[in-house]
Amino acid sequence: MSPGGLSMDVRTQLGEVELDVALDVAPGECLALAGPSGAGKTSVLRAVAGLLAPVRGRITCGQEVWLDTARGVTLPAERRRCGYLFQEYALFGHLSAWRNVAYALHESPRAAREPRARALLESFALGDRADARPATLSGGERQRVALARALARRPAALLLDEPLSALDARTRAAASRELGAVIRDAAVPVLLVTHDFAEAALLADRIAVMDQGSVVQQGTASALAAEPASAFVADFSGAVVLTGEARRGEEGVIMVALDGGGELTALDGAPGAVAVSVYPWEIALARPGESMHDSARNHLDVEVVSVTTVGPRVRVGLAAPQPLIAELSATSVRELGLAPGGRAVASFKAAATRVLPR
Amino acid sequence: MRTAAGGWFAVLLTVALAAALTFLTLPIVAIFAQQPPGELISALGEEGALDALWLSLRTTAAALVLILLVGTPAAYGIALRRFRGRALLITLVELPLVLPPAVAGIALLAAVGPATLLGRAAQDAGLQLTLATAGVVVALTFVAAPFYLRQAIASFEAIDPTLLDASRTLGAAPARTFWRVAIPTALPGLVAGTALALGRALGEFGATLMFAGSFQGVTQTVPLAIYDRFATDFTAALALSAVLVAVSAAILLSVKLVRGPDAVAR
Amino acid sequence: MTRALALAGLLALVGCGDDGAISGGGDADKPELVVSAASSLKEALTACAKDYPDATLRLQFAGSDELAAQIRQGVPVDVFAGANTKLPDVLAQEGKLKQPVVFASNELVLAVPADGAKVGSLDALERPGVTLVVGAEGVPVGDYTRAVLERLGPRKSKAVLANVRSNEPDVKGIVGKLAQGAADAGFVYASDVKAASGELRAIELPAVLEPTATYGAGVVEAAKRPDAAEAFVDDLLAGGCHDALLAAGFGDP
Numbered sequence: 108m109s110p111g112g113l114s115m116d117v118r119t120q121l122g123e124v125e126l127d128v129a130l131d132v133a134p135g136e137c138l139a140l141a142g143p144s145g146a147g148k149t150s151v152l153r154a155v156a157g158l159l160a161p162v163r164g165r166i167t168c169g170q171e172v173w174l175d176t177a178r179g180v181t182l183p184a185e186r187r188r189c190g191y192l193f194q195e196y197a198l199f200g201h202l203s204a205w206r207n208v209a210y211a212l213h214e215s216p217r218a219a220r221e222p223r224a225r226a227l228l229e230s231f232a233l234g235d236r237a238d239a240r241p242a243t244l245s246g247g248e249r250q251r252v253a254l255a256r257a258l259a260r261r262p263a264a265l266l267l268d269e270p271l272s273a274l275d276a277r278t279r280a281a282a283s284r285e286l287g288a289v290i291r292d293a294a295v296p297v298l299l300v301t302h303d304f305a306e307a308a309l310l311a312d313r314i315a316v317m318d319q320g321s322v323v324q325q326g327t328a329s330a331l332a333a334e335p336a337s338a339f340v341a342d343f344s345g346a347v348v349l350t351g352e353a354r355r356g357e358e359g360v361i362m363v364a365l366d367g368g369g370e371l372t373a374l375d376g377a378p379g380a381v382a383v384s385v386y387p388w389e390i391a392l393a394r395p396g397e398s399m400h401d402s403a404r405n406h407l408d409v410e411v412v413s414v415t416t417v418g419p420r421v422r423v424g425l426a427a428p429q430p431l432i433a434e435l436s437a438t439s440v441r442e443l444g445l446a447p448g449g450r451a452v453a454s455f456k457a458a459a460t461r462v463l464p465r
Numbered sequence: 466m467r468t469a470a471g472g473w474f475a476v477l478l479t480v481a482l483a484a485a486l487t488f489l490t491l492p493i494v495a496i497f498a499q500q501p502p503g504e505l506i507s508a509l510g511e512e513g514a515l516d517a518l519w520l521s522l523r524t525t526a527a528a529l530v531l532i533l534l535v536g537t538p539a540a541y542g543i544a545l546r547r548f549r550g551r552a553l554l555i556t557l558v559e560l561p562l563v564l565p566p567a568v569a570g571i572a573l574l575a576a577v578g579p580a581t582l583l584g585r586a587a588q589d590a591g592l593q594l595t596l597a598t599a600g601v602v603v604a605l606t607f608v609a610a611p612f613y614l615r616q617a618i619a620s621f622e623a624i625d626p627t628l629l630d631a632s633r634t635l636g637a638a639p640a641r642t643f644w645r646v647a648i649p650t651a652l653p654g655l656v657a658g659t660a661l662a663l664g665r666a667l668g669e670f671g672a673t674l675m676f677a678g679s680f681q682g683v684t685q686t687v688p689l690a691i692y693d694r695f696a697t698d699f700t701a702a703l704a705l706s707a708v709l710v711a712v713s714a715a716i717l718l719s720v721k722l723v724r725g726p727d728a729v730a731r
Numbered sequence: 732m733t734r735a736l737a738l739a740g741l742l743a744l745v746g747c748g749d750d751g752a753i754s755g756g757g758d759a760d761k762p763e764l765v766v767s768a769a770s771s772l773k774e775a776l777t778a779c780a781k782d783y784p785d786a787t788l789r790l791q792f793a794g795s796d797e798l799a800a801q802i803r804q805g806v807p808v809d810v811f812a813g814a815n816t817k818l819p820d821v822l823a824q825e826g827k828l829k830q831p832v833v834f835a836s837n838e839l840v841l842a843v844p845a846d847g848a849k850v851g852s853l854d855a856l857e858r859p860g861v862t863l864v865v866g867a868e869g870v871p872v873g874d875y876t877r878a879v880l881e882r883l884g885p886r887k888s889k890a891v892l893a894n895v896r897s898n899e900p901d902v903k904g905i906v907g908k909l910a911q912g913a914a915d916a917g918f919v920y921a922s923d924v925k926a927a928s929g930e931l932r933a934i935e936l937p938a939v940l941e942p943t944a945t946y947g948a949g950v951v952e953a954a955k956r957p958d959a960a961e962a963f964v965d966d967l968l969a970g971g972c973h974d975a976l977l978a979a980g981f982g983d984p
Contacts, residue, residue: 153630157633184630190634191634197625197628199631201652210645596897678899679904693867693898696796
């Protein structure tokens with residue numbers, strides 16, 4: 108079946124909240140649904156998968172119509188080729204790892220199931236754990252088995268529900284890398300749910316911020332951070348993520364050389380490829396040349412790209428040359444005379460600089 | 466148990482435990498101890514005793530098959546759905562649990578006895594219920610089914626719903642999900658329920674006597690045989706009781722073993 | 732917390748207290764007598780117990796053989812009234828019962844459902860396909876039935892017994908099956924047919940088969956109130972309870 112894009116437009120009642128979402132995801136694209144708990148993100152996934160029956164809506168994947176309430180078409184969940192990764196993985200405890208994966212292969216000839224399942228686990232570096240029961244696997248291993256199982260059927264769409272949130276910080280980095288590779292290789296539309304904007308920024312091509320059942324704003328991570336449509340989005344699209352290479356400095360600090368230029372000091376982290384995140388409200392701006400005699404260790408020369416007012420706050424989009432966002436009061440912006448095209452110095456503390464392995 | 470239980474409280478606990486243990490085990494031990502084992506075994510060899518044992522085995526097995534085949538899907542259906550009147554339905558299904566066996570016997574007579582429409586229809590169709598082995602199976606099924614159903618409903622309810630969702634997203638239709646995921650996941654509970662139903666069916670007396678009568682080889686199950694013999698041949702009664710105790714103990718033990726090494730995890 | 736415990740203890744004691752089968756009177760001064768009586772005596776004794784002046788009667792009814800076994804095992808009962816003389820005599824021989832007396836007689840009859848009975852006579856019982864319910868061996872009504880059938884002669888006896896579909900441990904079980912229409916015929920006492928309020932019809936058995944049942948009663952050796960127990964046994968012989976027995980269809984010994 109040739110993979111096509113995922114298109115959905117559903118409306119239904121979820122308790123007190125009305126879910127009203129319209130999204131399009133192209134094949135090979137990853138769209139993150141980000142937002143606080145209760146926003147309805149998981150319900151969107153469940154509707155696409157067929158586990159939730161919306162009152163009104165239309166869902167198509169490629170050429171297949173999965174749902175069309177206007178014409179009374181509802182394809183049952185088991186006939187939709189969705190790969191669903193559940194938040195707690197939902198592995199079958201009474202089956203070994205390879206049998207969990209083989210569960211999805213019921214359409215294949217019986218003899219082919221075990222070899223294919225084992226091969227798939229092998230590609231996830233779980234070949235030697237293929238006979239283990241889920242209870243004896245670590246969190247990271249379980250996540251990989253669940254992922255392998257979701258991919259076993261070569262699904263037409265991939266649905267990931269908080270794929271990294273159940274992992275501890277150390278495992279999360281490696282898992283994040285792996286997940287990124289899986290998403291790229293799958294070449295199908297991917298819907299990813301997360302409550303962590305930084306995770307969305309790292310893994311997805313576009314982010315749709317949801318609140319109270321509706322999509323409040325859609326766009327790339329930097330666009331959302333730079334030009335939030337509302338205070339909610341502004342609050343939510345907190346951290347900005349920069350990439351670079353870290354090494355150990357003197358007195359135990361970490362020095363990060365940013366891709367494209369600039370160097371930062373951080374207080375913890377490990378050497379190697381890293382992602383650096385800073386919250387916009389931790390970044391102060393000054394006119395170029397006005398040195399700042401304060402304790403902030405990190406100063407970057409930046410170009411002002413955009414200035415967006417959201418109530419009393421202003422989001423200033425910067426390029427360092429990696430995109431960076433600062434949040435200032437309207438007064439400060441006026442006093443500094445910040446405008447697109449101008450230059451400034453962004454400063455923030457080493458203590459506010461979070462380094463994550465990438 | 467490392468608590469700060471010292472002094473009089475610790476003594477109280479020990480005394481309570483000893484009392485409970487004695488009260489519960491003494492009658493059972495007495496069954497085996499009153500007569501020499503040789504006597505018990507030869508009493509078992511007597512024809513009526515063997516008939517009773519074989520009948521109990523057959524009828525209990527038949528009742529269990531009915532209960533499992535019909536009760537398992539039924540329990541699954543109730544467990545998974547939320548509908549109006551669900552609580553009432555569950556109460557109705559559990560009702561025979563609290564019915565005294567004699568009342569159960571009356572109930573069966575009133576429902577499918579020879580004086581009823583259903584009873585007569587069954588007779589016309591060639592199925593004799595009262596005073597026949599089929600009647601024993603009916604009585605056993607009626608009194609034992611709620612024990613299984615209650616446990617099965619609880620076990621199916623306890624299944625993490627995302628497991629069932631996951632099964633469907635992997636292409637398994639609801640029937641396959643029931644067979645390949647729900648039952649294996651709920652299995653320890655289902656086994657426990659089966660053991661309860663089995664124990665109840667084996668020991669059933671009142672409803673069987675009232676509905677099916679007592680006739681060697683046809684309707685006289687072990688409990689009825691014990692009752693028949695206890696006034697005239699106490700040794701035989703002891704022997705049959707000993708067998709029932711042994712079988713019940715075996716059932717209990719096997720349930721423990723099945724649940725023991727189980728670990729249903731993610 | 733202590734109040735709850737006290738309440739629980741009280742409830743346990745009350746629960747242990749006698750709930751008994753049937754009691755008469757309710758006067759705290761009257762002695763209490765526990766009487767084990769054959770099931771067939773149920774209606775008659777229940778009626779007379781209410782008016783019995785000299786004691787509060789706690790009656791328990793079951794198959795006579797079961798009650799005798801209980802007494803043998805030492806269950807504290809004051810009076811035993813059985814549906815035959817064999818059981819009281821055996822208990823007396825074992826030293827468990829004082830000298831028993833015969834206090835009533837009853838007739839074994841062939842009972843059939845009052846409406847639409849398939850069986851109209853003793854001969855009809857020999858037909859194959861007839862559903863017959865009798866008492867189990869060892870239970871007085873079962874022993875009487877088998878003795879009566881034996882007197883029919885070996886061939887007839889065998890034909891009739893071949894139609895037996897249930898050996899009930901209690902004569903009331905036979906009555907129940909007949910009333911429900913589960914059986915075509917059964918051997919019970921005349922008093923049971925009378926007590927069945929028109930559900931059953933009795934077919935009398937010819938005298939040559941000696942269908943008479945003799946009821947024997949005695950005071951249990953271990954009785955706590957032997958005097959009161961004796962008084963009750965006398966009443967069974969010739970008092971209020973004897974009259975009740977006659978009214979219920981029993982006969983004089």
